[in-house]
Amino acid sequence: MEEKFKPTFYVTTPIYYVNDVPHIGHAYTTIIADALARYQRLSGKKVYFLTGTDEHGQKIEKAAAEKGLKPKELADRVVVRFKELWQKLNISYDYFIRTTEEFHERGVQKIFQQLLAKGDIYKGTYQGWYCVSEENFLPEDVPLEAEGYKICPDCGRKALLLEEESYFFRLSAYQQPLLDFYAAHPRFVRPQSRMNEVVSFVRQGLKDLSITRTSVRWGIPVPGDPKHTIYVWFDALHNYVTGAGYGWNQELFQTFWPADVHLIGKDILRFHAIFWPAFLMAAGLPLPETVFGHGWWLKDETKMSKSRGNVLDPYLILEKVGADALRYFLLREVPIGLDGSFSHEGFVQRVNSDLANDLGNLVQRTLTMAFNYFGGQVPRPGEETGSDRELARSFFETRDRVFSLYDDYALSRALEEIWVFLNVTNKYLADNEPWKLAKKPESRERLARIIYQALCAIRGSSYLLYPVMPETAEKIWTLLGESCQPGEVLKSSLDFYGLAPGARLHQPRALFPRIDLAEFIGEMEKPWARAETAPKTEEKMEYISYEEFKKMDLRVAKVLAAERVPGTSKLLKLQIDLGSEKRQIIAGVAETYSPEELVGKEFIVIANLQPAVIRGIESQGMLLAAEVEGKAIIPFFDRELPPGTKVK
Numbered sequence: 158m159e160e161k162f163k164p165t166f167y168v169t170t171p172i173y174y175v176n177d178v179p180h181i182g183h184a185y186t187t188i189i190a191d192a193l194a195r196y197q198r199l200s201g202k203k204v205y206f207l208t209g210t211d212e213h214g215q216k217i218e219k220a221a222a223e224k225g226l227k228p229k230e231l232a233d234r235v236v237v238r239f240k241e242l243w244q245k246l247n248i249s250y251d252y253f254i255r256t257t258e259e260f261h262e263r264g265v266q267k268i269f270q271q272l273l274a275k276g277d278i279y280k281g282t283y284q285g286w287y288c289v290s291e292e293n294f295l296p297e298d299v300p301l302e303a304e305g306y307k308i309c310p311d312c313g314r315k316a317l318l319l320e321e322e323s324y325f326f327r328l329s330a331y332q333q334p335l336l337d338f339y340a341a342h343p344r345f346v347r348p349q350s351r352m353n354e355v356v357s358f359v360r361q362g363l364k365d366l367s368i369t370r371t372s373v374r375w376g377i378p379v380p381g382d383p384k385h386t387i388y389v390w391f392d393a394l395h396n397y398v399t400g401a402g403y404g405w406n407q408e409l410f411q412t413f414w415p416a417d418v419h420l421i422g423k424d425i426l427r428f429h430a431i432f433w434p435a436f437l438m439a440a441g442l443p444l445p446e447t448v449f450g451h452g453w454w455l456k457d458e459t460k461m462s463k464s465r466g467n468v469l470d471p472y473l474i475l476e477k478v479g480a481d482a483l484r485y486f487l488l489r490e491v492p493i494g495l496d497g498s499f500s501h502e503g504f505v506q507r508v509n510s511d512l513a514n515d516l517g518n519l520v521q522r523t524l525t526m527a528f529n530y531f532g533g534q535v536p537r538p539g540e541e542t543g544s545d546r547e548l549a550r551s552f553f554e555t556r557d558r559v560f561s562l563y564d565d566y567a568l569s570r571a572l573e574e575i576w577v578f579l580n581v582t583n584k585y586l587a588d589n590e591p592w593k594l595a596k597k598p599e600s601r602e603r604l605a606r607i608i609y610q611a612l613c614a615i616r617g618s619s620y621l622l623y624p625v626m627p628e629t630a631e632k633i634w635t636l637l638g639e640s641c642q643p644g645e646v647l648k649s650s651l652d653f654y655g656l657a658p659g660a661r662l663h664q665p666r667a668l669f670p671r672i673d674l675a676e677f678i679g680e681m682e683k684p685w686a687r688a689e690t691a692p693k694t695e696e697k698m699e700y701i702s703y704e705e706f707k708k709m710d711l712r713v714a715k716v717l718a719a720e721r722v723p724g725t726s727k728l729l730k731l732q733i734d735l736g737s738e739k740r741q742i743i744a745g746v747a748e749t750y751s752p753e754e755l756v757g758k759e760f761i762v763i764a765n766l767q768p769a770v771i772r773g774i775e776s777q778g779m780l781l782a783a784e785v786e787g788k789a790i791i792p793f794f795d796r797e798l799p800p801g802t803k804v805k
């Protein structure tokens with residue numbers, strides 16, 4: 158890169174909406190951001206990595222009401238789930254912003270007032286299609302039906318054309334300034350194809366943007382006009398400045414703003430590439446360097462969705478293979494601008510061939526030889542030969558290429574280069590056959606050199622891998638007795654010959670056990686997991702007799718205790734009181750109910766259902782629930798009943 162060295166780096170993920178629990182899409186964006194942050198820290202920069210949650214808006218108000226919660230209470234619960242997942246994935250964020258935090262709300266109000274004063278925000282009338290059932294305006298991009306009205310995409314009902322008072326952002330005034338900015342910064346939006354998309358959209362003309370609602374209560378009030386709340390996008394986008402100190406920590410803000418890169422899914426590109434820079438121009442703030450729109454993960458070439466029952470559960474994969482294998486797979490498989498397809502076969506193949514074989518075996522083999530031949534110390538190397546110099550040269554070239562690929566957000570290509578070098582090292586060992594030299598005392602110096610070279614190659618690779626696979630890098634450092642603070646390893650000083658002869662090594666252990674494909678698929682696609690999410694087919698009614706119905710023993714059960722089944726996102730283990738006895742059941746309701754809220758509740762169970770073993774835990778019965786969009790909704794009673802009461 159030709160630009161001068163910038164000593165800071167600021168990376169963001171979108172703030173995630175709390176009406177959903179974390180899934181693989183959230184994990185993907187956040188892993189990319191983490192790899193970039195770790196790389197920049199490794200290269201000696203001061204890094205600020207911001208992620209968080211978007212907590213306002215009507216959808217959250219409704220989702221909370223359905224669970225009998227306040228919106229903030231719902232948000233508090235979902236935030237815990239995000240933070241748990243980020244911890245499991247080793248996400249090294251510096252700050253987790255929540256849009257309900259006071260400093261954020263004040264910052265948004267301050268900018269709103271400033272723009273109102275200069276005329277970039279004005280009061281007008283919003284006309285839009287309104288769903289009476291949902292009590293909200295439809296998104297602008299819902300198409301008009303042939304009959305001249307719009308249909309609500311959420312409930313399928315006919316919407317009404319309504320007007321309400323609203324504040325508008327004067328987006329139309331920023332059409333030309335935006336086009337000028339894009340022309341001067343052709344790499345503002347990446348990948349390039351998306352930049353072109355944005356430019357042609359803006360060229361078609363921009364309408365002013367309605368940025369407040371009188372019909373939504375759960376939002377930031379407009380200063381001085383509190384019957385209006387600020388619409389979620391104006392609120393949410395400003396997290397990137399408030400989260401970096403705007404309005405409350407001037408030093409932090411001066412240090413890191415403007416952001417180097419906003420990572421986003423391609424679905425929210427327009428908000429980030431058009432609205433956001435226009436808001437910033439209006440507020441007189443510098444614009445971010447890059448908006449990077451990444452692709453989608455498909456499952457076996459189809460879009461993941463709850464109704465298809467093919468949503469990947471990141472917790473299940475993490476439990477089975479650990480964070481680094483998942484991080485590696487997602488970042489290696491496709492360049493971040495393109496769509497990727499996840500298949501269990503592809504995943505297992507990558508773990509076995511790249512991680513268990515190419516990397517794991519190299520480390521295991523080399524360390525084992527260092528123990529067998531040199532007592533677990535870094536050997537004092539004999540003289541260097543041509544093939545040794547060749548290996549070192551190959552490392553330096555790889556290092557420079559990998560760093561410039563990381564600089565360019567080309568994570569997949571960087572990993573490819575590292576793997577080429579690992580295989581160069583594997584070939585170096587195969588060509589030099591140290592195991593044969595070990596049998597000849599006169600070749601001891603040569604043997605020492607070969608093991609030394611291989612250890613250096615492993616050490617060097619570990620630093621290159623660190624941004625994507627921090628846990629693995631740290632394991633390797635432990636094996637090599639390397640004490641590393643990533644920030645201290647300036648990229649210019651990452652040497653090949655960094656190991657001190659005589660230093661103590663540690664006993665190797667397998668970094669990545671091989672995965673058995675059949676077993677893996679079995680665990681990922683448990684029959685009960687499929688049954689829970691399989692699309693319902695409309696079948697012909699099949700009648701059962703009253704005698705058959707009478708065979709079912711339906712009872713009122715009261716929950717005594719509840720806990721999550723570790724490693725699953727859906728399952729709760731419930732201890733229930735059936736009056737005459739206590740039992741344990743496993744229920745797929747964790748996406749709708751927390752363990753705490755079920756304790757003390759009563760519902761209906763089928764008491765004489767044959768017991769089943771689910772995830773190794775016995776389930777003695779089944780509770781009744783409705784399924785709505787993949788989520789279980791339990792029918793509760795309107796009064797308390799004695800546990801064990803018969804239902805018929």
Ligand SMILES: [Zn+2]
Nearest residue numbers: 288291309312
């Ligand atoms: Zn509706």
